[in-house]
Amino acid sequence: MAESGSPDFSKWSCPLPLADYPTIVMGHGGGGKLGNELVEHLFLPAFRNPALENLGDAAVFELSSGRLAMSTDSFVVQPLFFPGGSIGALAVNGTVNDLAVSGAEPKFLSASFILEEGFPLAQLAAIVNAMADAAAEAGVRIVTGDTKVVERGHGDGCYINTAGVGVLRQGINVGPNRAQVGDVVLVSGTIGDHGMAIMSVREGLEFESQIRSDCAALNGMIAEVLEAVGPAVHTMRDPTRGGLASTLNEIATAANVGIDIDEAKVPVRSEVQSACELLGLDPVYVANEGKAVFFVAPDSADRALEVLRAHPLGRDAARIGVVTAQHPRMLVARTVMGSNRVIATQIGEQLPRIC
Amino acid sequence: MKYLTEFRNGEVAQRMAREIHQVATRPWKIMEICGGQTHSIIRNGIDQMLPAGIEMIHGPGCPVCVTPLALIDKALAIAAQPGVIFCSFGDMLRVPGTDADLFQIKGRGGDVRVVYSPLDAVELAVRNPDKQVVFFGVGFETTAPANAMSVHLAKRRGLKNFSLLVSHVLVPPAIEAIMSSPENRVQAFLAAGHVCSIMGYWEYPSLADQFEIPIVVTGFEPLDLLDGIRRAVLQLEKGKHHVENAYERIVTYAGNLEAQRLLAEVFEVTDRAWRGIGVIPKSGWRLNDKYREFDAEERFQISGIYTEESPLCRAGDVLRGAIKPAECPAFGKECTPRHPLGATMVSSEGACAAYFNYGRFLSAEELASAGVAHG
Amino acid sequence: MCLAIPGKVEQITTDGDVRMGRVNFGGVVKKVCLDYVPEVAVGDYTIVHVGFALSKIDEQSALETLDLFRKMGALDEELASEEEVFARAANAPQSACPDGSCELTGKSLRDTSKGGPIE
Numbered sequence: 001m002a003e004s005g006s007p008d009f010s011k012w013s014c015p016l017p018l019a020d021y022p023t024i025v026m027g028h029g030g031g032g033k034l035g036n037e038l039v040e041h042l043f044l045p046a047f048r049n050p051a052l053e054n055l056g057d058a059a060v061f062e063l064s065s066g067r068l069a070m071s072t073d074s075f076v077v078q079p080l081f082f083p084g085g086s087i088g089a090l091a092v093n094g095t096v097n098d099l100a101v102s103g104a105e106p107k108f109l110s111a112s113f114i115l116e117e118g119f120p121l122a123q124l125a126a127i128v129n130a131m132a133d134a135a136a137e138a139g140v141r142i143v144t145g146d147t148k149v150v151e152r153g154h155g156d157g158c159y160i161n162t163a164g165v166g167v168l169r170q171g172i173n174v175g176p177n178r179a180q181v182g183d184v185v186l187v188s189g190t191i192g193d194h195g196m197a198i199m200s201v202r203e204g205l206e207f208e209s210q211i212r213s214d215c216a217a218l219n220g221m222i223a224e225v226l227e228a229v230g231p232a233v234h235t236m237r238d239p240t241r242g243g244l245a246s247t248l249n250e251i252a253t254a255a256n257v258g259i260d261i262d263e264a265k266v267p268v269r270s271e272v273q274s275a276c277e278l279l280g281l282d283p284v285y286v287a288n289e290g291k292a293v294f295f296v297a298p299d300s301a302d303r304a305l306e307v308l309r310a311h312p313l314g315r316d317a318a319r320i321g322v323v324t325a326q327h328p329r330m331l332v333a334r335t336v337m338g339s340n341r342v343i344a345t346q347i348g349e350q351l352p353r354i355c
Numbered sequence: 356m357k358y359l360t361e362f363r364n365g366e367v368a369q370r371m372a373r374e375i376h377q378v379a380t381r382p383w384k385i386m387e388i389c390g391g392q393t394h395s396i397i398r399n400g401i402d403q404m405l406p407a408g409i410e411m412i413h414g415p416g417c418p419v420c421v422t423p424l425a426l427i428d429k430a431l432a433i434a435a436q437p438g439v440i441f442c443s444f445g446d447m448l449r450v451p452g453t454d455a456d457l458f459q460i461k462g463r464g465g466d467v468r469v470v471y472s473p474l475d476a477v478e479l480a481v482r483n484p485d486k487q488v489v490f491f492g493v494g495f496e497t498t499a500p501a502n503a504m505s506v507h508l509a510k511r512r513g514l515k516n517f518s519l520l521v522s523h524v525l526v527p528p529a530i531e532a533i534m535s536s537p538e539n540r541v542q543a544f545l546a547a548g549h550v551c552s553i554m555g556y557w558e559y560p561s562l563a564d565q566f567e568i569p570i571v572v573t574g575f576e577p578l579d580l581l582d583g584i585r586r587a588v589l590q591l592e593k594g595k596h597h598v599e600n601a602y603e604r605i606v607t608y609a610g611n612l613e614a615q616r617l618l619a620e621v622f623e624v625t626d627r628a629w630r631g632i633g634v635i636p637k638s639g640w641r642l643n644d645k646y647r648e649f650d651a652e653e654r655f656q657i658s659g660i661y662t663e664e665s666p667l668c669r670a671g672d673v674l675r676g677a678i679k680p681a682e683c684p685a686f687g688k689e690c691t692p693r694h695p696l697g698a699t700m701v702s703s704e705g706a707c708a709a710y711f712n713y714g715r716f717l718s719a720e721e722l723a724s725a726g727v728a729h730g
Numbered sequence: 731m732c733l734a735i736p737g738k739v740e741q742i743t744t745d746g747d748v749r750m751g752r753v754n755f756g757g758v759v760k761k762v763c764l765d766y767v768p769e770v771a772v773g774d775y776t777i778v779h780v781g782f783a784l785s786k787i788d789e790q791s792a793l794e795t796l797d798l799f800r801k802m803g804a805l806d807e808e809l810a811s812e813e814e815v816f817a818r819a820a821n822a823p824q825s826a827c828p829d830g831s832c833e834l835t836g837k838s839l840r841d842t843s844k845g846g847p848i849e
Binding site: 204205264270273277279280332334336337339341344348351355 | 356364390391394397399418419442445449469471494498693702704712
């Protein structure tokens with residue numbers, strides 16, 4: 001992942017000696033010379049592509065005909081850099097994944113920054129490089145953007161918004177309301193990694209571990225699944241904030257079906273489980289940034305699982321449950337004890353507990 | 356995790372449940388004291404595994420739930436003050452005061468921080484000499500040694516900017532209050548295993564004799580809970596009323612003498628108001644004269660607190676085991692985790708929250724279709 | 731009210747005036763105050779609550795307890811009579827001195843010459 005390194009200021013021609021003051025100043029958001037410097041020497045080299053190079057007020061590009069999908073998300077994570085990722089990687093992968101789970105092939109992204117006065121340029125460079133890496137990995141291009149600066153104390157260093165456009169695949173029609181009784185529920189890998197990676201560096205709660213965020217672009221893996229079983233996939237979702245539990249509850253409600261899962265089958269890294277035990281958290285509510293759930297027609301479930309497991313991001317994919325006509329709009333888990341428990345949607349953020 | 360996962364073995368749990376089915380011949384009512392035990396029972400469906408006649412009554416062992424409303428309002432007032440860093444365990448963040456909670460105070464600009472340990476708060480005091488750091492010292496006897504150490508260290512290091520807002524409550528007086536109540540239905544207790552790891556269980560034989568009830572020191576994992584219940588049922592079937600230790604790998608008769616030494620150094624016994632229950636004499640700890648300077652209530656002198664509980668809230672009855680959460684008219688309607696009326700709905704180990712979060716708010720038919728027996 | 735989990739002590743240091751340990755909870759390591767468990771040494775397991783070790787885990791006791799749990803709940807075919815059930819239950823782990831009058835040390839109270847059902 002990108003490290004925090006200093007940009008090479010020798011090529012910056014601005015009269016202000018930025019090498020001596022390597023932080024964001026109000027002028028960087030002003031649209032004048034300072035702002036242009038940032039674009040010329042920071043954003044452009046990182047995001048290099050013809051649509052961006054024109055530096056018009058809007059990016060102009062062509063897309064194949066058919067239906068389009070568009071998604072937007074804002075990223076305000078603290079800390080900005082964490083084990084396994086950064087706000088930059090999240091900003092790209094988050095929007096790429098939202099498009100991918102809608103059945104679209106992500107193509108172009110915009111990137112808007114709200115920076116706090118005093119924010120170190122070296123950190124911005126590291127974030128931008130992380131975005132460039134993530135975009136290259138996902139096969140998408142960042143074609144337009146914006147920068148605004150707020151006064152010191154009025155921002156958290158760096159906020160990013162990305163919006164993305166993608167092309168919907170032919171013959172694919174997925175949505176949360178399309179889950180059907182009998183569908184098999186698959187998850188592409190271990191849950192809770194991202195949330196616990198963030199927790200491990202959060203002031204007051206930090207701990208040492210090998211836990212890393214699972215932040216990743218899922219469009220490649222999803223493309224392979226759709227290629228293999230296509231219309232058998234009824235619903236896809238990436239369980240981010242609120243975890244697996246929130247996502248499954250949302251789908252149960254949208255489709256007016258019940259979902260039964262087997263707790264023993266839900267993959268959790270042992271370290272993530274340990275960290276959850278330490279803080280009194282339940283992994284099903286912990287955030288993920290590189291996982292997807294699939295609701296697949298029963299005849300194609302085995303094949304879909306096979307394809308997932310063959311992909312580097314889906315090695316730990318598992319079949320965790322099934323859609324049922326019983327208990328509509330409810331997610332019920334069979335516990336390790338053999339009893340059943342209802343997994344309700346969490347209210348607000350899950351907090352560590354001592355009791 | 357070693358010494359944790361093995362005590363969650365589903366197959367062995369089924370065997371132990373079967374054993375209880377074999378020995379129980381009559382209905383019995385057993386109270387588990389600790390909120391952590393309540394949480395584990397509901398989450399793992401332990402109560403569903405028991406014979407129909409065995410009823411688990413959930414006790415007041417939720418320190419968050421029993422912290423008096425007036426103290427929460429004082430906490431909120433202190434946290435709202437500029438120049439204060441207010442530290443707390445996560446459990447307390449959403450407990451409702453009269454018109455706000457700590458989370459909302461944070462939203463309004465108060466410096467409220469969640470910490471894992473009281474030592475983190477001491478650390479913050481060292482690093483922020485220009486701020487007053489206050490730690491919300493809530494808990495039963497399990498947490499008291501940690502809180503005691505924090506003020507002990509603060510005193511040793513001569514810290515002038517650290518104080519403790521104390522709300523410590525004790526288990527044996529609670530048992531006595533419950534057993535003395537005319538509406539009491541409890542016939543046996545599962546004592547709180549981690550409280551006993553500190554205090555031992557030498558305080559319980561006199562209670563067992565006085566009220567003629569079995570008391571079994573019990574752990575928190577499913578197998579530990581099933582063993583505690585099994586032993587209690589066995590005693591009840593045979594008409595016995597002894598104290599037993601079902602958590603021997605952690606608990607000894609005398610308890611942790613080091614911890615007890617420091618507790619005696621820092622705290623003194625006091626009467627305490629238990630939210631929803633009322634004042635129980637000699638049921639809490641407060642900082643003694645030697646450590647009074649670290650008492651946040653003294654340091655901040657908050658006055659003009661006007662507390663008001665919701666008239667609909669029956670948390671007290673739930674805490675005493677008089678009713679189950681689902682029997683409260685407001686449960687699942689006016690009172691939900693999103694809009695809690697009382698602490699038992701907010702605290703992760705409060706009985707009402709446990710019931711709600713694990714689906715017990717549903718009707719019997721809905722629960723049956725989910726394969727969950729009505730608790 | 732007592733979320734306490736078992737961890738293995740990997741290292742012990744003195745942090746100023748406080749005895750601290752690096753404790754490993756299934757791969758997650760935290761610094762824990764060991765002032766309340768002076769008998770705990772590197773390699774021992776201890777139960778930790780809010781950053782404080784409260785008690786050493788008696789590993790022998792843990793293993794024996796698990797072993798006995800596994801022998802419970804015999805199926806109907808294996809039972810001879812109700813007496814046998816009670817006899818088995820009586821010999822399962824229970825305090826031999828339920829009123830605690832035996833010993834005040836940390837030793838297990840199951841070592842006793844008294845057998846049979848509890849009185």
